[in-house]
Amino acid sequence: MFICGELGCSFESVGSKWLSDKKFxxxxIISFAALWSLWKLRNGLCFQNLAWRSKNHLLS
Incomplete structure (x- = not known):
């Protein structure tokens, strides 16, 4: 069972960290990298006809 930590349970939890200047x-940086890699994977699957390999491909 997945239990939410401080970050990542909702859009608001991620967005609130962006509004607090340089404190977080x-x-x-970590949340930006994760969201960017998901966006790039989505674009590849939707627009470039890439095939889904595995969740390990996503994590790399």
Whole structure:
């Protein structure tokens, strides 16, 4: 069972960290990288006809 931590349970929990200037800079970098990689994977699957390999491909 997945239990939400401080970050990632909802859009608001991620967005609230972005509004607090430089206090959460490392958290913001990590969340940005994760969201960007998901966006790139989505674009590849939807627009470039890439095939789904595995969740390990997503994590890499």
């Amino acid at each position: 800079i490392i958290t913001n």
